[in-house]
Amino acid sequence: AQSVAQPEDQVNVAEGNPLTVKCTYSVSGNPYLFWYVQYPNRGLQFLLKYITGDNLVKGSYGFEAEFNKSQTSFHLKKPSALVSDSALYFCAVRGPVTGGGNKLTFGTGTQLKVEL
Amino acid sequence: NAGVTQTPKFQVLKTGQSMTLQCAQDMNHEYMSWYRQDPGMGLRLIHYSVGAGITDQGEVPNGYNVSRSTTEDFPLRLLSAAPSQTSVYFCASSPGTGISYNSPLHFGNGTRLTVT
Numbered sequence: 001a002q003s004v005a006q007p008e009d010q011v012n013v014a015e016g017n018p019l020t021v022k023c024t025y026s027v028s029g030n031p032y033l034f035w036y037v038q039y040p041n042r043g044l045q046f047l048l049k050y051i052t053g054d055n056l057v058k059g060s061y062g063f064e065a066e067f068n069k070s071q072t073s074f075h076l077k078k079p080s081a082l083v084s085d086s087a088l089y090f091c092a093v094r095g096p097v098t099g100g101g102n103k104l105t106f107g108t109g110t111q112l113k114v115e116l
Numbered sequence: 117n118a119g120v121t122q123t124p125k126f127q128v129l130k131t132g133q134s135m136t137l138q139c140a141q142d143m144n145h146e147y148m149s150w151y152r153q154d155p156g157m158g159l160r161l162i163h164y165s166v167g168a169g170i171t172d173q174g175e176v177p178n179g180y181n182v183s184r185s186t187t188e189d190f191p192l193r194l195l196s197a198a199p200s201q202t203s204v205y206f207c208a209s210s211p212g213t214g215i216s217y218n219s220p221l222h223f224g225n226g227t228r229l230t231v232t
């Protein structure tokens with residue numbers, strides 16, 4: 001079965017500094033990886049995905065993610081953080097097509113706090 | 117375009133009571149799913165459906181029933197509520213009969229359920 005680990009419950013960063021939110025995964029076959037963001041009292045919103053191709057994926061709101069197959073990681077990054085980026089971030093992995101392909105498994109989430 | 121609509125937004129139940137959480141989408145999505153979100157545990161898949169008349173269990177299906185009589189609606193039923201079902205519940209949908217990698221999940225804004 002697939003799994004996702006987000007080792008940090010919270011990440012604090014100053015506005016204007018780069019940010020990284022970490023994610024590692026485990027899945028059989030080629031990974032389909034996603035990042036979602038959740039603002040208070042709202043559902044999750046899609047940020048970006050990795051399916052195949054370039055290891056650096058660009059998404060919404062200036063976010064990008066770096067896929068590293070050897071380290072089974074998919075870290076979320078942004079060159080310059082904004083206070084409005086403060087939210088709960090989830091990494092997710094889709095299961096293989098032949099089994100679990102209809103299931104998206106989420107990590108436990110990382111609370112990002114950007115301060116002035 | 118309303119997207120994914122969940123009702124009610126809040127609900128308080130007594131142990132043993134039953135209720136149905138409603139989910140409707142107007143995007144003609146084949147795939148629909150229910151997740152529960154608990155602190156420190158991320159989102160866990162309860163049930164999902166790849167089309168009308170087809171449902172399957174997710175990671176935590178016990179205590180919950182679903183049915184899919186139409187493409188638009190995917191209600192979640194609690195037959196006998198327990199305090200362990202206190203959670204925030206999210207409905208999500210996606211085009212295609214699986215989680216298409218080209219189309220991320222679209223989430224509703226959630227139902228906050230408290231069972232006393």
